Amino acid sequence: MDSGRIRKLLEKVKSGALPVDEALHGLRALPYDDCGYAKLDVHRSIRTGFPEVVFCQGKTCEQAVEIVKRLAGHHAKVLATRVAPDVAERIAAAVAGCTYHDTPRLLVVDRPVKKAQKAARKGKYVIVLCAGTADLPVAEEAAITAESMGSRVERAYDVGVAGLHRLLDQKERIMRANVLIVVAGMEGALPSVVGGMVSCQVIAVPTSVGYGASFGGLAALLAMLNSCVAGVAVMNIDNGFGAGYFAHLVNR
Amino acid sequence: MDSGRIRKLLEKVKSGALPVDEALHGLRALPYDDCGYAKLDVHRSIRTGFPEVVFCQGKTCEQAVEIVKRLAGHHAKVLATRVAPDVAERIAAAVAGCTYHDTPRLLVVDRPVKKAQKAARKGKYVIVLCAGTADLPVAEEAAITAESMGSRVERAYDVGVAGLHRLLDQKERIMRANVLIVVAGMEGALPSVVGGMVSCQVIAVPTSVGYGASFGGLAALLAMLNSCVAGVAVMNIDNGFGAGYFAHLVNR
Amino acid sequence: MDSGRIRKLLEKVKSGALPVDEALHGLRALPYDDCGYAKLDVHRSIRTGFPEVVFCQGKTCEQAVEIVKRLAGHHAKVLATRVAPDVAERIAAAVAGCTYHDTPRLLVVDRPVKKAQKAARKGKYVIVLCAGTADLPVAEEAAITAESMGSRVERAYDVGVAGLHRLLDQKERIMRANVLIVVAGMEGALPSVVGGMVSCQVIAVPTSVGYGASFGGLAALLAMLNSCVAGVAVMNIDNGFGAGYFAHLVNR
Amino acid sequence: MDSGRIRKLLEKVKSGALPVDEALHGLRALPYDDCGYAKLDVHRSIRTGFPEVVFCQGKTCEQAVEIVKRLAGHHAKVLATRVAPDVAERIAAAVAGCTYHDTPRLLVVDRPVKKAQKAARKGKYVIVLCAGTADLPVAEEAAITAESMGSRVERAYDVGVAGLHRLLDQKERIMRANVLIVVAGMEGALPSVVGGMVSCQVIAVPTSVGYGASFGGLAALLAMLNSCVAGVAVMNIDNGFGAGYFAHLVNR
């Protein structure tokens, strides 16, 4: 709670315009919506610039529907991640304006993404790269998150290091980007290679794509953390949403 | 076996009131109920203050039913954890006075929990905090365990560190508690933050909520073990029961 | 900041006894002592009941001396852990009333421990058990911490599970304790065995004692986290201080 | 191939009783039965004292049936481990004299176990202990393996360290045993406690029973490897068969 608001309140108390009890109450007002099992942080968009995002994994269907419904009552735009298709259907039935993206299992409320994409065709952009086709769900989670927050997003998929010419062919689009999201599983080498080509930040996202000694994405995660290139920061395994969010903060 | 009992027995032997063979038998009497695949520790309530608790995971349905039935023959109150819904149904059919809590998959025998809760509304209390909605099953396992043992329990759910004001708003209830249970998955930061605010003990319970580099709760577990705050002790991942039990011991 | 203090302050502002600017300042006063590289939490003893403890590992000698000196200016009692002998010597030269315990490398300022121990000979006590002689440094860190905070402490050392009779011989002292600290390295079995004998809490401390597959205490840590006995909570590897602190909270 | 056999062969060659080509063939004769995807080591019973045992996990149903059938053609007794119920049924239809034990999923061919058990009621015995009811499948795999090899086997189940009196009550049977198999999951403390009571070997078998930080039996495995008691050796997680086999070697 910032000092400006405290000063105003104190001055009202001094002038008698505000009784002590009300002032006390005002200083402790609840900036969230409590539905028992969840306290919706409706104050977050003021504090951090974007509404609370609903992480649906581990929540019951009922909880997910209720939480999205309540947030949609406070905000024009709501984002829900890791939404199973049947839960998405239930939310769409209860809340108007839903778009469900099934590859990244992402649900966006009251958000004509395509129009936004058109509007965002010009200006600074985020570019999302991914190493292989199996990394698509994570890459799309990142791309649509950034788009739904308002960023222009470009995509360059299946540009893994096994065929460098596919990557080098995208070099100009990559070098003109304002910020990069690089998604890769297996050995996770792509961020290092790309990072050496550009002067902007690289947000690296390891995926759980692979088998054997990939240990659910651990190999890619460690590789990215140990990147010999400066300017690379790393997200949790499969955290496309986080990368899209972070990239938008840089890009806006 | 304590020396008081040995002395009495020896004196009876000396006086001839007890034949040697009977004394020998008495010194070796079985304080448990043996049903072959399990030896029920019916002596435990005398020794540790609470009957043996039935951990149902890994037991067959038949074994679970039989064990609960036998314990219910010895004790007025029986607790069974990790009970699948169908097993709970089978137990309820065989044993009178069962209440099944489906969120934490906990079964309490012969225990009018609600009445106990009313009685316990006053006095020292345990408070159970959890970081997110997905941590509820573990938090409820802790809360109901402590309640069914006789403690007054308060709850403050979804108060994770991402929105500190939600937590700070509960500050008074938290600071007045006699002991805290703090349940969190993902990065497991909540116990450290809460621990710096209070003068009582914090029992931290990591949950397996998360994905990728949470490695089934390992990230939260390590974070809690490394808490920079003194006064924090840690339970196994998802061990809500253990936390409720430990908290009751402090609170009684 | 609790509402009681806010209410008083607001009433003074209303009555004109306190100018707005001073009230604002009062609401934002620094309850810590800033020496650049460290912000000493001198407010902590009010908040959590005990002064901030100085963890010396990773601090330069100069920093350790300065921090202990400053805290000793605010509090009658200061505790510093993981103090190397040469650093202890430097602190003792700069601050009056130091006692240095070299087995646990613990430094206590202005605190006649022996007298306190005498005074604490009666009443509720913490008992510290350790499995082997090599666990002594951690056990003593726990014992002296609890003592210097004001608890009566008993010790029962080298009572590992390999010779159960050594442990069973201490049974009465153990069962009469108010809270147990159980310190063990290697397979870390002692807390489970002890936990089945008592009705109070067990604070388990794994140590890094061992070799090979003990992996620096990991084996003992995992064993304790997986204890089949209810009523056991676990500290970080070698964290004797934390156990002593937690035990005192229970015991006071 | 031992020198005695070579000498005989060479003497036959010298005397002309054996042509060089036949001798060469004899020196290279196949002491196994080749069915393409498997080379059955029918020579093993001569070499190691017991026929090859069929580990069915990872084999197709067809392969399992064929292998057991072929081995049963060479030996009076065949043991198959990790046999799924439907595979057991298929084997029983194809091979005479099968007994299937469903708890340990073990199949014994041409072996009247009960009669053997009766015969083995006297003399030196293996005792199998397990900590909890959920450890039964592994304990029974060990017990039946040793029995089917010819050892007398005693059982003492659910004697975990949480209620020491249950264990101590079995002390005489345990101390009279020739060799111990101790099966435990969770913290795996039982072998250390038992090992301190006896003068014979303890074969410790960690099980995957547990959750959270038990990491599929890793916690119990590490605990057993780090046992502070001499005379304990460890098997792979859930390897009841191996323990039974090893114990029989000691016991015979």
Added chain:
Amino acid sequence: MDSGRIRKLLEKVKSGALPVDEALHGLRALPYDDCGYAKLDVHRSIRTGFPEVVFCQGKTCEQAVEIVKRLAGHHAKVLATRVAPDVAERIAAAVAGCTYHDTPRLLVVDRPVKKAQKAARKGKYVIVLCAGTADLPVAEEAAITAESMGSRVERAYDVGVAGLHRLLDQKERIMRANVLIVVAGMEGALPSVVGGMVSCQVIAVPTSVGYGASFGGLAALLAMLNSCVAGVAVMNIDNGFGAGYFAHLVNR
């Protein structure tokens, strides 16, 4: 190699101004300085906006001196990280304009840092937070790196979550920052707590500060990767340099 340069070259070839062999050579020209054991990427400042940085760990003293000397011949500013004091002395003797920062073991060539800091006192800034005094070397590595690249940098040290008021007291400076670097060891909770308070990016740096189950920084690393707050990206353990570099890219 960008298409603009290829086009120009092709046009010169067409016009005959450039012989084919020379054009071929030009297309393959070496944009680095080769000293045998190292190929100095002198082209990097054009490509990525900053000269190659010398990571001195694992290099012999001779190699470090030679590499810094050669880079200083190409660039006005050179940065060397993980420089041991004696190596720094040797470099300073060989290259003019060195400043050595001993806490982060960082060497900056030809760079009046204090003047730059003065100039950068106004405008957008990076703020570096650290949880404890022992995290200072990593925090300073981050701060000086960003400063030497040209960013204004603020510092707020020892603001760990154990005493939230120390952190909240810095709230205004933190909220006004353009980008945050948050450095923490042990449980690594600080980035999550800070991340919930701000609308800008948080670059989280785990440190190896801690003991026991911190496993050399692994606990903090996992905590940060699993942050429940959006807008957090993570660097390798102790990688202050990388954080400073990344933050400057965002800030410029």
Added chain:
Amino acid sequence: MDSGRIRKLLEKVKSGALPVDEALHGLRALPYDDCGYAKLDVHRSIRTGFPEVVFCQGKTCEQAVEIVKRLAGHHAKVLATRVAPDVAERIAAAVAGCTYHDTPRLLVVDRPVKKAQKAARKGKYVIVLCAGTADLPVAEEAAITAESMGSRVERAYDVGVAGLHRLLDQKERIMRANVLIVVAGMEGALPSVVGGMVSCQVIAVPTSVGYGASFGGLAALLAMLNSCVAGVAVMNIDNGFGAGYFAHLVNR
């Protein structure tokens, strides 16, 4: 892009045979086939001697079919690995000349394997060894991969170290091989034993066969990496394809 092609192109430009714009286009031509979610590296067979191989795990059925179809349009031979039976059926319906091997789940397009095998009966050969029957799927993946690339392949299955005579009996075939692939799960000892017998390279492939402390093939992987025999190199767990590919490169 090799210098020979650049020289030719430059000479055409010089002679005026090629306009600058076309030359520019030619230098940047796409040597891949882009189907949105995948960029097929149709240039790879020129660069690395074999067409791109389709790794089907993690791809949707639609993607797998489309990618194989497109590659089959460019190349006479296509290899797809980790193909589920139903996906294989869909591909076979869409592309002519498919052979599906169900044990290794490998699909080969337009490739009469048996004829090739016949042709390859003579000359240098790869030999594939596996330790047990459960390792067959990986061993066959290796064998068929090498065969479909054109190598003669021999097989020696179920020759694990538990019965050395089964292995020694194959000694001549093994010693005459040009390169060995050794596939083993569990303790992964076979490559070390075989490696000491031969003068050629051993390509070791750990499999996920095993249970408990095999940790999904980790035990075998570590064993092979630590082989005390020189001349052993290791593939990822279960990577039969990679071993077959590598072996063919050595053998051709």
Added chain:
Amino acid sequence: MDSGRIRKLLEKVKSGALPVDEALHGLRALPYDDCGYAKLDVHRSIRTGFPEVVFCQGKTCEQAVEIVKRLAGHHAKVLATRVAPDVAERIAAAVAGCTYHDTPRLLVVDRPVKKAQKAARKGKYVIVLCAGTADLPVAEEAAITAESMGSRVERAYDVGVAGLHRLLDQKERIMRANVLIVVAGMEGALPSVVGGMVSCQVIAVPTSVGYGASFGGLAALLAMLNSCVAGVAVMNIDNGFGAGYFAHLVNR
């Protein structure tokens, strides 16, 4: 405490030969020698057949000397493991009859090992195998332990699987042994290979010999736990003492 002794005592009480208080004392007599930081289990030789062994790692020099001295007062033979040379010297100065073996850092008190070895030249023997020269310290720890307990011990060193003929050459000695100890680092393959050749038990000891992915002996440990051969049990990494002790129990 066995029932035979209780019965005798009870009968003495009954006959009046033993007063109640003395009987009580007798039932609780301390079967250990308490020197404060250690409780010497002088009763162990009766209970388990061999005196307590002193594990010197982690004990101060003073503690080690005192403990050995006290045990030597109770027993004719004392074994101390992991004894640093300077500690051994100190013990030898204080206790008569010490022999120090510097390769395994083992100290034996009052024990003419060579004479015992001569006496033990005939009859059943333990054979100790090791894979390489660097495994010698662990192998010798095992061998001397078994010898000093009274077993005949044979040695076959440097018989690793890389040169099978070195191992096969020892086949007769190995096959005639009563029990095997097999010591190996790196990939730890030796126990599996040897185990397939013999009909007796194999006690496998992984060593920390190796580098890189041996991870301090973890690779060898996992390999041995996953041995495909029945009849293999495993000790902790570098635990030669434990293997020697276990082997003697089998051999006696």
Added chain:
Amino acid sequence: MDSGRIRKLLEKVKSGALPVDEALHGLRALPYDDCGYAKLDVHRSIRTGFPEVVFCQGKTCEQAVEIVKRLAGHHAKVLATRVAPDVAERIAAAVAGCTYHDTPRLLVVDRPVKKAQKAARKGKYVIVLCAGTADLPVAEEAAITAESMGSRVERAYDVGVAGLHRLLDQKERIMRANVLIVVAGMEGALPSVVGGMVSCQVIAVPTSVGYGASFGGLAALLAMLNSCVAGVAVMNIDNGFGAGYFAHLVNR
């Protein structure tokens, strides 16, 4: 022992030219030189094409000197790896013709390397790449090993992926190589990038270069095992010798 030799021997026995006892002896003759703690496999050069290599780590100085001396008595060329400088000096004093390479700590006996290198300037070659200057010791171990075995070796050092142009500049030399050794620490991305450019095998060697989450080379090891490029096989961390040996086998 191959059948050709057996046949000859048998024929001599048949003809009476060889007495049975001598034949038996011949069949069991020791193809190694036994010096107690080591059995030197002097037969290996016949069996595998190269003399036994002495791995000096973990051996005492005396053992290393003796072993090299004995091998030098059997072979014209001896290789010793991981030789500390002082041990190298001792060996050089005892054995004629030593060359010691201090960067890779490799000792070669009786081997004019430079002359060999000259001779090997033409023809097929191995190329050794390394990512950074700190990887040099491992890279040189690989290069000198292959050279001393007789291969022509090229070097391309410091060509890490952070500056792709440095790598691409070596493309022709790389593509013309017969086999590649690629050495890299940190994220270990180089083998994947190089592997996509060539049609020959890549032998990838992870190094322990790095810090934090590199975990002693684990990150690089996992990355290389998960390479998305076919034709890559992996060695143990820092195993330059193994890579050089394997590469020579391919190259000869």
